[in-house]
Amino acid sequence: MTIFVDIGPLDAIPRQGARVVKTGQGCVAVFRTMDDQVFALEDRCPHKGGPLSEGIVHGTLVTCPLHNWVFDMNSGAAQGADEGHVRTYPAKLQGGRILLDATLIRARSAA
Numbered sequence: 001m002t003i004f005v006d007i008g009p010l011d012a013i014p015r016q017g018a019r020v021v022k023t024g025q026g027c028v029a030v031f032r033t034m035d036d037q038v039f040a041l042e043d044r045c046p047h048k049g050g051p052l053s054e055g056i057v058h059g060t061l062v063t064c065p066l067h068n069w070v071f072d073m074n075s076g077a078a079q080g081a082d083e084g085h086v087r088t089y090p091a092k093l094q095g096g097r098i099l100l101d102a103t104l105i106r107a108r109s110a111a
Helices: 102-110
Strands: 004-009 017-023 026-032 038-042 056-058 061-063 070-072 091-094 097-101
Touching: 026 097, 038 091, 038 097, 097 102
Parallel strands: none
Antiparallel strands: 004 097, 017 026, 026 038, 056 061, 061 070, 091 097
């Protein structure tokens, strides 16, 4: 069973924007879509290490700001001819608050 921790209000992230959360497993980009879905991905493109949190959100996809690789935020898989994958993390919205997998946060405090 996944335990979640509150990382802040949905309104802290603009629609089609992101926020970076530093965790024990590295930086995680938490995205908000135009229709208020939330996703959490590793904040590093496997192609050239670009910060996905600075990418362009369109639907449930995010485009890397460096070389335009496109990732599905549901699966972390690269789209089109690109090959690659970014790690996804459990995230959800509850009562206007964003909740992230607590094991990410716990790993940070143990370091």
